[in-house]
Amino acid sequence: MERVGAVVRLKTIEKEWEAKGTPLAKPYAKAVLAMLPTTPYVPSRPPVHESINDVTVHPATRQQIFYPTSESRAFNRVDAGKAFDSALLPTDSRVPHPELIKLEKMRLDGYNDTERQRLAAEMFAAEREETLKRERMRRDKEARETKVVKGKRGWDFKFQDISVERVGKDGRSEKGVGWRYGMPHEDRKPGQIKVPRSAW
Template sequence: MPPRIRLLATTTAPLGALAYSASRGVRCYAGKAKKPAASSDAEKPTAVDDDAIDLNKVARDEFNEWMSGPGRNFKKPLYNEMNYITSYDRKTWQRLGTDKDKLNVPFPLNHAFRSHPVLSEELKEEIYSRVMEGGNSVRAVSAGLGVSLERVAAVARLKAVEKEWIKEGKPIATYLTKALHTMLPVTQLSPKGQTQTFHEGLQDMQSHQFSHRQAFVPVSESRIFTRADAGKEFGLPPTEESVPHPDLIVLQREKFAGLDNTARVDMQRERDRQAMVRREEKERKEKERKEKSGQVIEKGRWAWRLTTATTGRVGFRYGVPHQDRKKGQVKIPTRVL
């Protein structure tokens, strides 16, 4: 193994380059570095000047100067408005106006990203009231208030836990919700008689794994290839049946067909009645199946099913031990069946 060459402690830094001083342990800026005059002088190392500038101190001074100037706008959040760095003019540091869509750009280098709004407390209370107190289905509340199915179910469950904690006297941490409402866009509950603003898209559908493959299907020019045909090729139902709210598509089709509002409401009520009948029938069958299978006792996360049995007629699974672990037992077959 060849001997190692000991490196010099100082290196030659060109004009305007960064150097590291081992004695001071700080990053310094070599302001003036002499150029090698001759070949003999080029081999000699050039040390960093004693009056080098500490970049850490420069960065701290610039940060403190910025915080005492434009940075004062970001020390405290604005109530009911987004307070991002893109909400100000980078030259004059004045607000760009009142357009919430232009102000809702948290990342300066990604103008396509928008902060997702959060639900207001009034809207959460309305969701809880309709689901838990009014007895409406999660699907109906989701379609009426413009909130996804998963979010409606989550709000109903969390609100139930919150009210139970308040009844028990447990402390509720509401400061986080209040802070989020001051820094993010909020979806408010519309007054009665006005159309509720949708919180999010309701018809977003997850990509099924069956649709990830390619399928080449020869189709004649005279044939109309629909979404139902495409779903059949992948073994999936049509898109209008797979979305979370297929009834909204039916309502839109009836609107395009020219039906008046009264007829559409009556048809929707009939569909809701039929859906309720199907749900009750399903619950009745599930209850009958549980009753036939035996009595079920639930304790927390455990459930026991009790069935009637005749004393003395216990099968091989109950009370008869296996002979596999006993000594002297022949465990290989000794005869042909």
């Protein structure tokens, strides 16, 4: 899965560079590919490689568990993840590229290549539109909550209302004022609790 993810990310960067007109390192790519073993594509005999839903083994699943469950109910991947750890997501949610699983399920359901490509393009377009919509909402929210005062020397002053309740019980929340500049550790102070409260 790591190799598949790396190839997808590299192809995305390649398409962005081609759209911007950035020159590609073609001789370097040819030299590297000449040193690596490749599988030629033959339509009559497609290559068989590892399946796309292989996922790195989660440490919580390395133990053997005898989990009692009723035979009358369906026990799926979500239930299996919760049996190992209450916060463990199912495999379909942990995989780095869930869109590949959707395409594989379409293939198993009998969709041909043309239909899968069309549905994949629609799925990617909808996902991109949702990402752009979230980004627009974030920018609009930031513009509403931030007051900008033009400076005289070329920089602007930005002011934002902060509530004391937003910094959390211990005052160390990232939503507080000055969080980005850090806060000194108080480990050497007497009376400080060294054990995390989650372990109590």
